[in-house]
Every structure is written in structure tokens, then in C-alpha cells.
Amino acid sequence: MNIVDQRTLWFQASKKLTRNSLAFIGLIIVTFILLLCFFGPFFIEYSYEEQNLAIAGMAPSRAHWFGTDMLGRDLFSRILYGGRISFMVAFVASLVSLGIGVTYGAISGWAGGTVDRLMMRIVEILYSLPYTIFVILLMVFIGRGLLPLFLAIGAVEWLIMARIVRGQVLFIKNQPYIEASRILGQSKIKIVYKHIIPNIASTIIICITLTIPNAMLLESFISFLGLGVQAPMTSWGDLIKEGSIAMETCPWLIIFPSLFFSLTLFSLNFLGDGLRDALDPRSKRS
């Protein structure tokens, strides 16, 4: 083992990650789509809201790369604008899921006993409440817009993460190496963050890659209830939903938004798998 190998976990991880070609391609594609969505609209000539019924429901052409929707709006432009909303939703969901979900689950599993039971009962209660009514209440008290949308997404997207992390911690905290560090007198917080979380990192990463599509699709339901983004603004979930109605007559309306949605998720997924391998201390050194 030479000196380079003894550098930090994160240095080794980033080195392993760049060597994993599939994960690296995933990273590049996600970055590309992200930049395209946030900066692309400045360069295209069609706006997301400009209607032109004369060209309604046109198939892809040179003027409109991805065709137009039922109101004659350019689909490419709408996909880029919609991507902004969907990326923001994904960001909020991952943040909440990582921040609240992992911490809550780790505390619950580590504490065990009464604290664990109480914390898990609270999750059960939150999980059972009627979501539609909750969204309507948010709309009444905060109004429409992005903030209440993020609150609505954030309120639920950490619950499953908390349960899964808690189950993993319950399992891991009895492993011999945790017992050893406990005997060595390490503080609880240090054990949780240095030993437990890295060992369940792979489950956490997989959970995040599963939370993101969930949140993006949940957004279209929330918007349908009137809380989130409102027409003519749009999102990927919204575009896919609209497209699914006209699946037979105008297939491009479902194909292109789904393509962007899937491509992003596939890339995130391979990136997640790469991260998982990179962070795994037991995986073979390359």
C-alpha cells in the first residue's frame, strides 16, 4: 500500500468514481441535461407558453425538433422549462430524504427501545394522513407556488428512507466492529457518522435514486391539485401526463418527455451505482 492509497476515503472514492466509465458517463449526461434545462431556454426562439393553433399537434420537424403540443406550443422548449421544475423537485426531495430521513432513521435505530418505538409510531401517523387534504391545506395557508410545492414534497419523501435506515442501523449496531468501537470509548455520534452511515451508504444511495423519480411524479399530482406549477408553466411529470392522453394520435408528446425523464434517471442511477462501488471500502482496489 503506497501513500496515495492512505489518503481520505473521499479522495479514494472520487478516484474510483472517475475510473468507472458508466458512472462517469452518467455524471456527464446529468450535468448536460441540467445545463441544457437551465441555460437552453435563453437560446431557443420559442417560448414555453406561446400558442399557435395553426401548428397544433405537429409531428417533429426542422422548425420544431420535438413537434408541437395540442395548443401549438414547441415541445422542446416546454421540456427544457419543465426540466427546471423537475430538477428542483428532485433536489429538494433528495435533500429532505438525506437530511431528515437518514438522521431520523439513524437516531431511531441506534436508540432502540422506547425512543425507537415512539419515533416509528410518529412516522406511521405521518404516513397515514390524507395527502390530498394536506396539500389543500398548504394551498390555503401558504398559497400557490414553489415553496408550498417543496413543502408538500418534503413532508413525505423522507418517511420511507427513515424506515429503511432504521432497519439497517438496528442490524448493524450489533455487529462486532461496532461493539469494538463502543468498547474503545468512541462517542455515539462519531460511531453513527463514522461507522454506521458509511456502512449503509449503499442502501441510502439506492433509496435516493428511487426517491427522485417518485418525487418528480408526485409533483405532477400536486400540480394537478392546483398547488404546484400552473399552466402554462410545466414540468416533466406534467408533460408525461398530458402526453399519455394523446398516446395514439401524437406519440411524440409522450415519447420525448419520457425520454428526457428516463435518460436523467438512468444516468443518476448509474452514477448512484458508481458512487456505491466507490464508497464501498471492501470493493476491490483497481
Next chain:
Amino acid sequence: MFKYILKRFLEAIPVLLVVTLLTFSMLHIAPGGPFDQEKPLPADIEANLRAYYGLDKPLIEQYFQYLKNLFHGDLGPSFKYPGWTVNEIIANKIPVSIELGIYSLIIALFFGILIGVLAALNQNTFLDYVPMSLAMIGICLPSFVIAPLLILIFAIKLEWFHTSGWNDMSDRVLPSITMAIFYTAYLARLTRGSMLDVLQQDYIRTAKAKGLSPYRITFVHALRNALHPIVSYLGPALAGLISGSFVIETVFNIPGLGQFFVQAAFNRDYTLVLGTVLCYAIAIVVFNLIADIILVWLNPKEKFS
């Protein structure tokens, strides 16, 4: 263990009470009421209706009246479906949702775990990428896309199944698959990740060194320890499967309970919302309990606490 189960059942009572209290409050804080309609009712008729259903009493009194009825197993009359009690609606619809949920669960558990194990055993090969990409497609396609797509292919083009309805066994196939796809994909991804973790553990090497058959190592030693995240996820997943889905029931025209979760909330059908929420909460509590028992059973070091 019986003490543990008993304790959990006792804990379920405050959970359900808090759920009813919060749901009740949320419903009454939300604007609108069960008797709102496009053409408003004459004031005295609405007053009579409210008096008939006891909605004119103070909220606290209404809540305790609801709890009193609840302890007698009475969920009250539905406001939007006159002549139906909430008990009747749930008793009528829930068997369909449970049946659909069980089929989907079987599909999801079997294929999800199988695909996950297969992919983990063949990490970073063709047998890993193809099934996992299929699983990712299952996660990317929402049910409102999968359902019409399956109908288009298998019901309209190939004419293997009816486009909708819930009459004979063949009508169960498409909705069960639609519902199972997401959970299959989710379980496959969880299984793959946790199998990869477990396969590198020392005890797997020991098992190999002992000369156990690969089959035994995979399914007895590795899978048993890899099941943790799957079991943790099972509680919410089961509750979701059993309570039905608004989209799938609407597209396939299935008389299940799922549509009432959304519809009742839109209608401000107070008693029906409370009834369906209670059903869901009971499902969550029971399935989480089962999941926690399995978690302890999987890990002999863990004790019931």
C-alpha cells in the same frame, strides 16, 4: 414475543387516535364542506342536512361522537353517497383491492428479489445491466403511462384480455402487472444493492471455503442477511398495494377502494375520508409490525424490545 406483539397492539391505539384526531382537524380546517355543489343548496335545506348529520354541533362534540361510534364499529353514513354507510362502502370495495394487492405483491416479491439476486451475482455484466435497466424503466414509467400502454398492446392489438372490467380471472392480469411493475423494480434495486454488500462479507467467504453449494450460499446465507432493507420497505409497500390505486382503478374500471381515497377528499366526504384513512393506518400499523417481527427473526442477535 407475545408480550412484544401485545405491546405493539396497545401502541396502535394511540396511533389510530392521533390519526383520527389530525385527519378530523385537517378536514374541518380545509375550506369547503360535503354539501357544496355547483348550484348552492337553499340555506334552510343545507342547515337541515347539517343538523341531520350532526355537523351543527361544536367540533369537539362531533369528534367525541365519532369516536363513540367508532368504538361500536360504526364509521357513520357517507355524505356523498346517500343511503350508503362508510362501513358498507369499505366492506364492498376492500376485497377487490386486497385481491389485486395480493396478486401484485406475489409478482413483485418473486420477480423483484429474483432479478435483484441475479443482477448482484453477475455484477457489472450483461445479466446485471439488462435486468436492472428494465427495472429502471419500470420506475420511470408512471402507472398512467403503463396502464394505457398495456391496454393498447395486449387488449386492443393482441386482444388477449378485456380492455377493462373486473369479471373473470383474465381481467386480473393487466391491473396486477401494472401495479406490480413499480414495486418489482423498487425491490429489485434494493435487493441488488444489499446483496452486493452481503456477498463481500467474511461469512460468505467462510461459507464458500466450507464448500457449501452456491445455491445454498446465495439463498440461505446471503439472501437472509440481504433481506433487511426489503423487509423494512415491505410495511409501506404492502399498505400501498392493499389500499389500491386511483389511477389503475380508474383506467381499468375496477371497483376497488383506491379511488375513494382521492374522491372522498375532493368531495369533503368527512366520514368516508376518516374511514379510508383509518383502514390505511391499520394496514400500515399491522404490516410494519409484521415487518419488524421478520426483522428480528432474520437477525438472531436482535431481541424484541
